[in-house]
Amino acid sequence: MTRREFTFYIWTKYLRPILLICIILFCGNFLINNFRENSFNDILTIGTIIIIILSIYISFYFLGIFIDSLREKIVSKLPDSIKSLLRVLSNIIDFISPFIMGALIYYFWLKDKPIAIVLTLVILIQKISHFIKSKEGNESKLKQ
Structure with missing residues (x-):
């Protein structure tokens, strides 16, 4: 395995999921604090909408990884x-x-x-x- 392949492997298997989990946690923390401190009318700002879209996208990303791993395990036995x-x-x-x-x-x-x-x-x-x-x-x- 070359250095480039090893770096890509570490990035895809470990670093990217950790980074995405941190982003989800920070987005969730921001949304919770925003809901606590502001009224409902102030919550619908552009930043909040972007963070909600980002959270949805990251959730779909992890759901896709989970479904792909299950599919590989199930299909290999068929x-x-x-x-x-x-x-x-x-x-x-x-x-x-x-x-x-x-x-x-x-x-x-x-x-x-x-x-x-x-x-x-x-x-x-x-x-x-x-x-x-x-x-x-x-x-x-x-x-x-």
Whole structure:
């Protein structure tokens, strides 16, 4: 293992989760103190909204890590026929999910515009991070 691989391994396995947990704790502390000291009308500031979005994103990040680890453990024990069926279902869900998310955003836009904006931002951030990860994966394949 080279120095770069070791540093990347330490960052992804240990340092990044610790950093994200610290961010969640500081955001939660800020929100709790903000709720205690201010009235409800003063709470909806831009900073608070940004921290709420950041907390939601980090929570989804950890939830994704947890689901990925469970999926790897479960799928590794399944027979090949079920694995191929799961791949087909995954492709169908990947195709349908933008339509479902679009319908959800439209529904929330009609009911409550801030929820639709937050949902759109979360989806956009997720798509950008997925695009960056896939691009990094393609670049590492080209180097090999």
